[in-house]
Amino acid sequence: MVRYFIKKLITLVVLLLLVSITVFSVLYVLPGDPAQIILGLNATEETLANLRAELGLDRSFWVQYLGWIGDILSGKGSWSINYDMPVYDLILSRLAVTGPLALMAMLIGIVISVPLGIYAARHQNRPGDMIVMFFTQLGLATPEFWLGILLILLFAVKLGLFSAGGFPGWSVDVWGSLKALLLPAFALGVIRASILTRLTRSSMLDVLREDYVRTARAKGLRERSVVYVHALKNALVPVLTILGLQLGQLLAGAIIIENVYYLPGLGRLVFQAIGQRDLPVVREIVLFMAAAVIIVNFLVDMAYASIDPRIRLE
Amino acid sequence: MEENLLEIEDLSVHFHTPEGIGRAVDHVSLSIAKGETLGLVGESGCGKSVTSLSILGLIPSPPGRIHSGHIYFDGKDLRSMGENALRHVRGRDISMIFQEPMTSLNPVLPIGRQVAEPLMVHHRISRQAALEEAVQWLNRVKIPAPEKRLHEYPHQLSGGMRQRVMIAMAMVCRPRLLIADEPTTALDVSIQSQILSLMEGLRHETGMSLLLITHDLGVVAQMAKRVVVMYAGQVVEVAGLQDLFERPFHPYTQGLLKSIPRLGSRAAGKKERLKEIKGTVPSLLDPVSGCKFADRCPRVFDVCRERQPELEAIRDGQQARCWKTQFSERSGRYA
Structure with a gap:
């Protein structure tokens, strides 16, 4: 287990390093001069040069990169041109929206999909299974922004149970904030649940055909323990993979759904920052998004090991 | 018993x-x-x-x-x-x-x-x-x-x-x-x-x-001590161990026994080829009117393809599903 952990940890660090270099160099070669953006089109050549020197833009690529990565590692980070505040604080304040949103969406997705997938697998080709397959097909074909709009129409406009969008902020109104995240989380969760249900079903179907499931039945175990202990533990491994990918993506910001619900999340931040050519913000958020995916996958790898001894004891 | x-x-x-x-x-x-x-x-x-x-x-x-x-x-x-x-x-x-x-x-x-x-x-x-x-x-x-x-x-x-x-x-x-x-x-x-x-x-x-x-x-x-032989979903022979090896009755059982490689058969100067049972098991999907082994049987005759034989007693403790039980080779060793 320790060896596996260390191996995965080294992979994690190397990956993060490569990602940081890629992100930095892509934005480095991109046209557009940050000094020009800050000072506007009427700035003189001299003031531009001064600002470039101040921002360190006149130095070589590697010096700039090392300076940037040093700032990030030391916890200083860069400074947003547009918001005039540390990018770190900006990300943290937006993560307070996107983080809970992603977790709620995943939770909804899991609660719906795992029991439904198991049910469908156990009733393969019978009416219950067909109904599940029909609705998951529908879920796969539904764009999440459209489902988001439908939910607003129903719960906010017609029934008046929820507000149609916006976010009061955790420090202002905890319950109201939670409520504001519920509809978008549901829209995201239901769509993700469609894939996860189908995956759980097919994985469970494979496992239920395994010899060891027959052995478990031959021992006289209750059907419940056969399915939920002997089969499920084996069936979860592929489900976990997709779950990790989905969570990583959601943490990186659900750009569309945040726009539908006017949520001040990471997705909206990066969307606006690109429009405003706020390079330090874009750079750090892209790095953060990539890091979120990599770190969640690292956690998934650890979860694999806790489920499957063949990985753990390798 | x-x-x-x-x-x-x-x-x-x-x-x-x-x-x-x-x-x-x-x-x-x-x-x-x-x-x-x-x-x-x-x-x-x-x-x-x-x-x-x-x-x-x-x-x-x-x-x-x-x-x-x-x-x-x-x-x-x-x-x-x-x-x-x-x-x-x-x-x-x-x-x-x-x-x-x-x-x-x-x-x-x-x-x-x-x-x-x-x-x-x-x-x-x-x-x-x-x-x-x-x-x-x-x-x-x-x-x-x-x-x-x-x-x-x-x-x-x-x-x-x-x-x-x-x-x-x-x-x-x-x-x-x-x-x-x-x-x-x-x-x-x-x-x-x-x-x-x-x-x-x-x-x-x-x-x-x-x-x-x-x-x-x-x-x-x-x-x-006792053996049941199955073929294509049916019991074709039941026999005590000794009877099974010494006087197998059903042609399928005989074929099975002949397809075991025997050590020393070469040294004894017989140089026999290992016998396999020719053909394959009939599909379980097609209803067969006669004996299911008929197509592969070396002893097949007309009635085998027309009607299915029942499991009949041959001697104490030995039964076989074969038309031979009704005809000539009822007693004695079948070679």
């Missing part, structure tokens, strides 16, 4: 497939006495595994379904039992071990737990007590350092060790009938005889009955 522990009467199992109904088991009857070892022999696909799985109601359904027949265990009809009552028979009165020890153990659960599980379910004892008994059983099936093995996983054991674990798991509740479905087929030859003598020892000790399913006549010769 001893009392029969298991009696299968006229069992038919059908598989409903898009291509039609497959008659995997076709009116099979057999019985096992208390303490007896019965060998069930036949090539793959002849229905021997399906027969054994239907005893405990374990045929995959759908597509499989027991169409008709009775299975009596100790006088009780297992087929009329509810799922819950049958569950209490499984692993307690009747246990099974399977061919593939690699895939028959759950890869993500520790061995100790898997061996202890039947005890926890059927005897309702605590996990701790069950694990202690599991250690004793692992010891009895000669697994070295059983306390240490409890926490190991199947992939850490060799094939032979895994089959020992399977046997321990099947034995913990001291079943009265052990069904072993090709228990040694996946193992090295050197391990095979160890596993067989282990099972034989346990049978002797506990007085249980053993249903040994195999395609290997060598295994049968070593273990069984």
Whole structure:
């Protein structure tokens, strides 16, 4: 287990390093001069040069990169041109929206999909299974922004149970904030649940055909323990993979759904920052998004090991 | 005559497939006495595994379904039992071990737990007590350092060790009938005889009955006193071990015996080619009006293709499903 952990940890660090270099160099070669953006089109050549020197833009690529990565590692980070505040604080304040949103969406997705997938697998080709397959097909074909709009129409406009969008902020109104995240989380969760249900079903179907499931039945175990202990533990491994990918993506910001619900999340931040050519913000958020995916996958790898001894004891 | 522990009467199992109904088991009857070892022999696909799985109601359904027949265990009809009552028979009165020890153990659960599980379910004892008994059983099936093995996983054991674990798991509740479905087929030859003598020892000790399913006549010769031969879902011959080897009646049984390589046949100057049975098993989907073996039979004559023979007695303890029973070669050795 320790060896596996260390191996995965080294992979994690190397990956993060490569990602940081890629992100930095892509934005480095991109046209557009940050000094020009800050000072506007009427700035003189001299003031531009001064600002470039101040921002360190006149130095070589590697010096700039090392300076940037040093700032990030030391916890200083860069400074947003547009918001005039540390990018770190900006990300943290937006993560307070996107983080809970992603977790709620995943939770909804899991609660719906795992029991439904198991049910469908156990009733393969019978009416219950067909109904599940029909609705998951529908879920796969539904764009999440459209489902988001439908939910607003129903719960906010017609029934008046929820507000149609916006976010009061955790420090202002905890319950109201939670409520504001519920509809978008549901829209995201239901769509993700469609894939996860189908995956759980097919994985469970494979496992239920395994010899060891027959052995478990031959021992006289209750059907419940056969399915939920002997089969499920084996069936979860592929489900976990997709779950990790989905969570990583959601943490990186659900750009569309945040726009539908006017949520001040990471997705909206990066969307606006690109429009405003706020390079330090874009750079750090892209790095953060990539890091979120990599770190969640690292956690998934650890979860694999806790489920499957063949990985753990390798 | 001893009392029969298991009696299968006229069992038919059908598989409903898009291509039609497959008659995997076709009116099979057999019985096992208390303490007896019965060998069930036949090539793959002849229905021997399906027969054994239907005893405990374990045929995959759908597509499989027991169409008709009775299975009596100790006088009780297992087929009329509810799922819950049958569950209490499984692993307690009747246990099974399977061919593939690699895939028959759950890869993500520790061995100790898997061996202890039947005890926890059927005897309702605590996990701790069950694990202690599991250690004793692992010891009895000669697994070295059983306390240490409890926490190991199947992939850490060799094939032979895994089959020992399977046997321990099947034995913990001291079943009265052990069904072993090709228990040694996946193992090295050197391990095979160890596993067989282990099972034989346990049978002797506990007085249980053993249903040994195999395609290997060598295994049968070593273990069984009585043998049932199946072909294409039907019982074609029932015989005592000695009769089976010395005067097999059914042409299929004779073919099976001829297809065993014999050591020294070359040295004896005979230089015989190994005989195989020509042709393949008929599809279980097509209804055959005559004898199912007719197309491959070296002794086939007209009536074989027209009507199906019944299982007829030849001598005490030997029966065969062949038209020859009605005609010339009724007595004497068939060459």
